[in-house]
Amino acid sequence: MTARHFNLTPQAGFTLVELVMTVVILGILSVYAFMNSTSSADLSLPSQAQTMAADLRYTQMLAHTSGKRMRLKITSGANGSYSAGCVSGACAQAFSASLKQGVVLNGTATLDFDTLGQPSSAASYTLKSPEGSVKTVTVAPLTGLVTVTP
Numbered sequence: 001m002t003a004r005h006f007n008l009t010p011q012a013g014f015t016l017v018e019l020v021m022t023v024v025i026l027g028i029l030s031v032y033a034f035m036n037s038t039s040s041a042d043l044s045l046p047s048q049a050q051t052m053a054a055d056l057r058y059t060q061m062l063a064h065t066s067g068k069r070m071r072l073k074i075t076s077g078a079n080g081s082y083s084a085g086c087v088s089g090a091c092a093q094a095f096s097a098s099l100k101q102g103v104v105l106n107g108t109a110t111l112d113f114d115t116l117g118q119p120s121s122a123a124s125y126t127l128k129s130p131e132g133s134v135k136t137v138t139v140a141p142l143t144g145l146v147t148v149t150p
Helices: 016-037 040-066
Strands: 070-075 081-086 095-098 104-107 110-113 123-128 134-139 146-149
Touching: 040 070, 040 081, 040 095, 040 110, 040 123, 040 134, 040 146, 070 104
Parallel strands: none
Antiparallel strands: 070 081, 070 110, 081 095, 104 123, 123 134, 134 146
16 A cells, blocks of 8 residues: 655645635725715615605505595705695694705695595605705606605
């Protein structure tokens, strides 16, 4: 039988631990660079637009389930706001919300939903970040479909 001889001379190259540590450090640096290059207003703009769309849908649903006409009013401008409540009289479901991070709100000043949840007219709301990114929330005239477009 032949004896086997192993070569015990050191090999050149990187160990698995060194490679993993390099990848981790590069990952941390890339996240840091991304966060510094993107403003918080640009990051929050999509979520603020989706929140407004959800609030519009909620107002529509309240009109349908409560059997009361509901109205959404906006206050245009930087850090704009909107509020929802009954068209006539007070109601327990009234709520309001404000935009953050200097996002500018423009659009249809008042939108009413009838007791079937149908909007009184088409509506369009534009949300614009201080850096210039824009999201548009629209309400279709007959169906009341609420959509967010980039």
